[in-house]
Amino acid sequence: xxxxxxxxxxxxxxxxxxxxxxxxxxxxxxxxxxxxxxxxxxxxxxxxxxxxxxxxxxxxxxxxxxxxxxxxxxxxxxxxxxxxxxxxxxxxxxxxxxxxxxxxxxxxxxxxxxxxxxxxxxxxxxxxxxxxxxxxxxxxxxxxxxxxxxxxxxxxxxxxxxxxxxxxxxxxxxxxxxxxxxxxxxxxxxxxxxxxxxxxxxxxxxxxxxxxxxxxxxxxxxxxxxxxxxxxxxxxxxxxxxxxxxxxxxxxxxxxxxxxxxxxxxxxxxxxxxxxxxxxxxxxxxxxxxxxxxxxxxxxxxxxxxxxxxxxxxxxxxxxxxxxxxxxxxxxxxxxxxxxxxxxxxxxxxxxxxxxxxxxxxxxxxxxxxxxxxxxx
Numbered sequence: 001x002x003x004x005x006x007x008x009x010x011x012x013x014x015x016x017x018x019x020x021x022x023x024x025x026x027x028x029x030x031x032x033x034x035x036x037x038x039x040x041x042x043x044x045x046x047x048x049x050x051x052x053x054x055x056x057x058x059x060x061x062x063x064x065x066x067x068x069x070x071x072x073x074x075x076x077x078x079x080x081x082x083x084x085x086x087x088x089x090x091x092x093x094x095x096x097x098x099x100x101x102x103x104x105x106x107x108x109x110x111x112x113x114x115x116x117x118x119x120x121x122x123x124x125x126x127x128x129x130x131x132x133x134x135x136x137x138x139x140x141x142x143x144x145x146x147x148x149x150x151x152x153x154x155x156x157x158x159x160x161x162x163x164x165x166x167x168x169x170x171x172x173x174x175x176x177x178x179x180x181x182x183x184x185x186x187x188x189x190x191x192x193x194x195x196x197x198x199x200x201x202x203x204x205x206x207x208x209x210x211x212x213x214x215x216x217x218x219x220x221x222x223x224x225x226x227x228x229x230x231x232x233x234x235x236x237x238x239x240x241x242x243x244x245x246x247x248x249x250x251x252x253x254x255x256x257x258x259x260x261x262x263x264x265x266x267x268x269x270x271x272x273x274x275x276x277x278x279x280x281x282x283x284x285x286x287x288x289x290x291x292x293x294x295x296x297x298x299x300x301x302x303x304x305x306x307x308x309x310x311x312x313x314x315x316x317x318x319x320x321x322x323x324x325x326x327x328x329x330x331x332x333x334x335x336x337x338x339x340x341x342x343x344x345x346x347x348x349x350x351x352x353x354x355x356x357x358x359x360x361x362x363x364x365x366x367x368x369x370x371x372x373x374x375x376x377x
Contacts, residue, residue, distance in 0.1 A: 003253060003294075005074060012071045018051060019075045023082035031083040031204075035349060038196070038203045040164055042122075044086055045093075048079075049119020054093060058101050062109060063118030069239070070301040073246040077294070080250025084353045085204035087250055089122070091243030092160045096123030096169045098236040099181050103224035112183065116167065124165035124186075125240075126156040126210055127233055133158075134366050136171075137230060141212065143172035143182060149219035150174065150182065152190075152212045158360070162208030163193030169236075170210075171229045178227035182217050190215035201352035237361060239304070241314040244361045245297040245321035248354070252290045252325040255332035255350045259283060262336050262345070279335060286328045293321040312374040319367040322357040329354040 002020060007013050026047060034041055048054050056072040058064030072094070080087025097116045100108060115121045132138040141154025152172055159168070166186045174180040184191060194209035224232050260283060263274035273279050300313035329351040333340035340347040358364045 003077075007071065007074070008068070009071075012067070012074075015053075015056070015065075015067070015071060015075055016078060019053065019078045022047065022051060022053075023078055027079065027082040027086055031085070032346060032349070034083075034204045035085065035201075036203075036343075040206055041083070041086060041089075041204055042164065044083075045089060045122050046119075048086070048090065052119065053079075054090065054119040054122075055097070055117025057094065058097065058113070058117045062101075062113040063115075068301070068305045069242065070298060070305055073242055073297060073301050076243055076246040077250035077253070080247040081254040082250075083204075084247065084251050084350075085202050087247040088202060088244075089161065089205055091240065091247055092125055093123045094243060095236055095240035096125045096165075096167070098239055099169050099223045099232045100183060102235070103181070103228070103232050108183075108220070108223065112167075121166035122161060122164070124159050124161040124168045124210075125236075126159055126168045126170040126184075128158045129155060130157050130209075134363060136233065137179070139171060139173065139179065141170070141172040143174045143180065143217065145174070146216070148216075149221065150217045152182065152184075152215045152217055154212050156210040156212075158197075159193075159208055159210050160205055160360075162196070162206055162210055164206055168210065169223070171233050174222075174226050174229075179229035179233075180226045181223040181229045181232045183221045183223055184215070184217055188215050188217065199356070201349065201354075201356060238311045238314045240361050241318035241367075242297055242300055242304070242310075244357055245293070245300075245314075245317040248318075248321040248325035248357045249290060249294045249297065251350055251354055251357070252286075252293065252321075252328040255325075255329040255347060255354075256283070256286045256290055258345065258347055258350075259286065259332040259335040262339070273335075282331055282335060286331055289324040289328055293317075293324040296320045312371055315362075315367040315370040318361060319364050319371070322354070322364060325354040325357055326351075 055064035056067040060066045129139045143150040143152045168184045170182050190213045192211050196206040264272050266273045297317040300310050300317045303310040332347045336347050
């Protein structure tokens with residue numbers, strides 16, 4: 001059954017209804033085969049763009065929908081419950097648009113933001129490097145000044161939409177002691193993508209290295225001020241972590257619904273297995289975990305919408321929701337028993353997809369550090 005949502009406006013209700021229609025008719029039927037065959041759903045992102053879902057939290061004057069983050073995240077959850085690759089892809093796209101939307105000049109936003117959030121282009125976020133993952137400040141990609149801007153050389157890794165993105169928001173060193181934010185076109189000369197990583201899940205979403213070999217970037221593509229890159233990156237990640245939390249809840253909800261339906265239909269010893277207390281209690285714990293995680297990300301989103309600080313709450317939401325997704329998807333496999341271990345049912349795919357949620361946008365160990373340090377003042 002669809003999740004009952006308490007939405008603030010009729011427009012938000014209409015958005016959720018539209019999202020559910022797309023998820024039911026366009027995403028869910030295609031997900032299993034595309035993941036099996038490692039097919040990137042570019043056509044689905046075009047569909048989301050045409051439906052106005054690629055720029056929900058951004059201003060209407062640039063082609064966005066000016067929706068509260070609370071609404072955007074629930075749209076993201078609905079998409080993720082149907083196809084995780086699409087939900088994560090939208091979250092990464094939204095993250096990639098954030099620096100320009102929040103730190104760009106009026107001229108920069110008028111020039112580029114409309115295409116980015118209006119559904120005509122898809123973005124990637126290039127922060128991590130082979131030696132700079134959790135320690136993002138250790139990045140080495142260099143943007144050396146040249147007459148008309150910068151020449152960028154270095155390697156980025158774990159880039160969602162690598163090789164298929166139309167633009168990349170990239171952090172690079174503009175001096176030995178400063179990191180800055182640059183906006184690159186996907187077809188920039190000297191920019192190339194490596195072979196897609198061979199992953200245990202989210203195989204419809206290409207994750208690659210990006211190699212930059214003296215890639216020319218115009219000076220007008222510097223977002224914010226020189227040396228402001230880490231501040232921009234960390235601010236963006238606060239919002240991005242809420243996106244991953246919503247994706248995690250969507251995945252967990254899908255696993256819960258699958259487990260409940262199977263337990264109602266599977267009979268042993270003359271009755272449906274959902275009537276056995278061992279299964280009943282497991283499903284109850286799964287439901288509690290999903291609802292708790294949803295409430296946690298919504299609380300953080302409401303703080304963000306109210307203009308209050310929300311970094312610690314975002315870290316809590318990402319931690320709680322992704323841990324819940326891992327536990328719920330694992331338990332869903334257990335409820336299905338032997339069937340859960342086969343590819344005849346999506347439970348095993350859900351479990352594989354859940355694992356990466358504990359890793360990207362800051363590992364859950366990093367989330368604990370963020371939370372602990374804030375508590376310590």
